[in-house]
Amino acid sequence: MLEIKDLHVRYGGIQAVQGVSLSIPHGAIVTLIGANGAGKSSIIRSVAGLNKTISGEILFRRHAGEEAVSLMGLRPEEMVRRGIALSPEGRRILPHLTVEENLHLGAYSRDDKDGIAEDMEWVYTLFPRLRERSWQKGGTLSGGEQQMLAVGRALMSRPDLLMLDEPSLGLAPLLVREIFGIIRKINEDGKTVLLVEQNAYAALSVANYAYILEVGRVVLEGPGRELLEDPKVKEAYLGG
Amino acid sequence: MSFEMFLQHCFNALTLGSLYALIAIGYTMVYGILRLINFAHGDILMVGAYFIFFGTFAFGWPWAVAAVISVLAAGLLGVIIDRVAYKPLRDAPRISALISAIAVSFLIESLAVVIFTGQPRPVLQPEWLTNAWQIGNLRITHLAAFVPGMTIILVCILLYIVYRTKPGLAMRAISKDIETTRLLGVKVDNVIALTFGLGSALAAAAGIMWALRYPQVHPYMGVMPGLKAFIAAVFGGIGSIEGAVLGGVALGFVEIMTVAFMPELSGYRDAFAFILLVLVLLVKPTGLLGERMEEKI
Numbered sequence: 001m002l003e004i005k006d007l008h009v010r011y012g013g014i015q016a017v018q019g020v021s022l023s024i025p026h027g028a029i030v031t032l033i034g035a036n037g038a039g040k041s042s043i044i045r046s047v048a049g050l051n052k053t054i055s056g057e058i059l060f061r062r063h064a065g066e067e068a069v070s071l072m073g074l075r076p077e078e079m080v081r082r083g084i085a086l087s088p089e090g091r092r093i094l095p096h097l098t099v100e101e102n103l104h105l106g107a108y109s110r111d112d113k114d115g116i117a118e119d120m121e122w123v124y125t126l127f128p129r130l131r132e133r134s135w136q137k138g139g140t141l142s143g144g145e146q147q148m149l150a151v152g153r154a155l156m157s158r159p160d161l162l163m164l165d166e167p168s169l170g171l172a173p174l175l176v177r178e179i180f181g182i183i184r185k186i187n188e189d190g191k192t193v194l195l196v197e198q199n200a201y202a203a204l205s206v207a208n209y210a211y212i213l214e215v216g217r218v219v220l221e222g223p224g225r226e227l228l229e230d231p232k233v234k235e236a237y238l239g240g
Numbered sequence: 241m242s243f244e245m246f247l248q249h250c251f252n253a254l255t256l257g258s259l260y261a262l263i264a265i266g267y268t269m270v271y272g273i274l275r276l277i278n279f280a281h282g283d284i285l286m287v288g289a290y291f292i293f294f295g296t297f298a299f300g301w302p303w304a305v306a307a308v309i310s311v312l313a314a315g316l317l318g319v320i321i322d323r324v325a326y327k328p329l330r331d332a333p334r335i336s337a338l339i340s341a342i343a344v345s346f347l348i349e350s351l352a353v354v355i356f357t358g359q360p361r362p363v364l365q366p367e368w369l370t371n372a373w374q375i376g377n378l379r380i381t382h383l384a385a386f387v388p389g390m391t392i393i394l395v396c397i398l399l400y401i402v403y404r405t406k407p408g409l410a411m412r413a414i415s416k417d418i419e420t421t422r423l424l425g426v427k428v429d430n431v432i433a434l435t436f437g438l439g440s441a442l443a444a445a446a447g448i449m450w451a452l453r454y455p456q457v458h459p460y461m462g463v464m465p466g467l468k469a470f471i472a473a474v475f476g477g478i479g480s481i482e483g484a485v486l487g488g489v490a491l492g493f494v495e496i497m498t499v500a501f502m503p504e505l506s507g508y509r510d511a512f513a514f515i516l517l518v519l520v521l522l523v524k525p526t527g528l529l530g531e532r533m534e535e536k537i
Contacts, residue, residue, distance in 0.1 A: 048423060050419065050423070075422075076419075076422045076423050077422050077423075077425050077426060077427050077428065079423075079425075080423075080424065080425035081425060086423055088420060088423060092417060092419075092420040092423075094412075094413050094416050094417060094420070094421075095416065096412070096416055097409070097412060097413065101409055101412075104406075104409060105409055105410070105413055105421070105424050105426070106424055108406065108409075108410065108424055108425045108426050109424075109425030153424065157424070157425055
């Protein structure tokens with residue numbers, strides 16, 4: 001579905017990503033893990049069109065068997081129209097808008113009223129707590145609920161590729177498990193998921209395939225289950 | 241002061257305040273989403289007034305038709321100004337757009353002098369607006385009812401757009417987080433253009449009514465109302481539409497009532513607005529309804 005080839009990302013003088021190549025097959029959950037500053041966020045922000053100083057190639061195939069199109073140089077507002085949604089790091093929900101308004105904003109690129117209502121229902125089924133709080137301002141939600149809102153909002157554009165940037169950030173372990181359970185469910189409902197995480201254990205547990213990044217390069221890759229058992233990964237990312 | 245006189249002043253204050261409110265909305269909306277003080281905003285008022293002047297005199301259109309066309313044309317002008325003067329500077333430091341705004345203001349004023357000459361011109365006042373109701377000693381012109389009434393209608397339409405429509409939702413989102421809004425698929429530049437269009441249309445509506453109240457047009461007629469409406473927007477809490485309306489009406493009352501109760505100070509009339517600005521900035525810089533805005537990084 002997504003093919004990244006030799007991606008370089010610069011911020012001012014810093015090379016945040018130095019020649020990364022990834023491949024995300026249709027229907028998979030693929031995760032990028034690594035420490036702070038490893039370049040994980042830079043990669044998915046580049047896919048979302050938020051980074052301008054990038055080089056390399058990003059190819060996207062919305063449906064299997066289609067001709068691949070380049071995403072290079074496209075603006076962020078065009079990405080959701082092509083089937084790619086990003087739930088950004090730090091949730092970035094709009095605190096002064098209600099839960100329902102946040103979700104409607106996620107569907108901004110769409111005009112199909114019935115489809116939007118259907119997806120709204122689906123999001124509320126995935127996250128029943130959002131339904132209870134639909135008239136509350138986003139800023140009054142707890143951290144976990146805000147994360148659910150951020151994921152739900154990204155789903156409202158009816159993407160085929162859902163990118164999640166650190167969905168476990170700042171959440172209690174129980175909530176992390178809940179969120180990851182829902183990510184798996186979203187995947188089973190047919191969405192391809194690209195997951196960026198620092199919580200390596202949780203990410204590797206759900207992922208079909210994983211890339212481990214260090215200072216802007218891929219240092220290790222493999223199926224999630226295998227990496228969980230890998231002694232080097234255990235030592236460096238899973239606390240031995 | 242007799243009660244009738246007081247009521248008379250109240251109507252005057254309400255009329256003037258309504259006009260400030262309409263202009264202040266444009267300042268506050270643009271500031272809300274771009275953190276830009278659009279100094280050319282007051283000049284849109286003047287352009288709107290000239291449009292109706294030419295519509296009625298040169299083309300002989302009925303007043304109401306000319307008014308609607310002027311408002312639409314001024315809205316379009318606002319969109320064009322954004323495209324030409326502000327959009328290329330979207331990623332530049334904020335001060336650049338501010339300087340550009342001042343330049344646009346001077347450009348519009350100077351162009352108006354060149355095209356329309358500096359000569360003030362009288363404006364046609366439709367008869368149904370100059371008539372008055374006489375209640376005892378109280379004389380209320382139809383205009384004194386028309387201006388606040390029209391303002392209420394326009395503000396209601398605006399609030400409907402902002403709070404009940406999709407582009408309005410996008411406007412409110414952009415005011416807090418432009419990058420995230422873009423990420424969600426909102427074509428931000430179109431929403432910003434709409435904001436300029438709406439603000440400019442309201443300023444032109446104010447300009448048209450201003451020209452009814454003080455029945456002449458000249459190229460610098462927008463400067464002082466523009467400045468005062470800016471003060472009203474700050475007073476009400478810049479970024480808040482409700483605040484702009486409240487601030488505008490409040491400023492109208494401050495101005496009219498100080499002169500009414502202290503006629504010897506009438507020469508300082510314009511100064512009151514600026515004193516109010518200094519006081520607001522000293523005591524409550526966020527204004528009446530403004531929330532604290534964290535600096536955008």
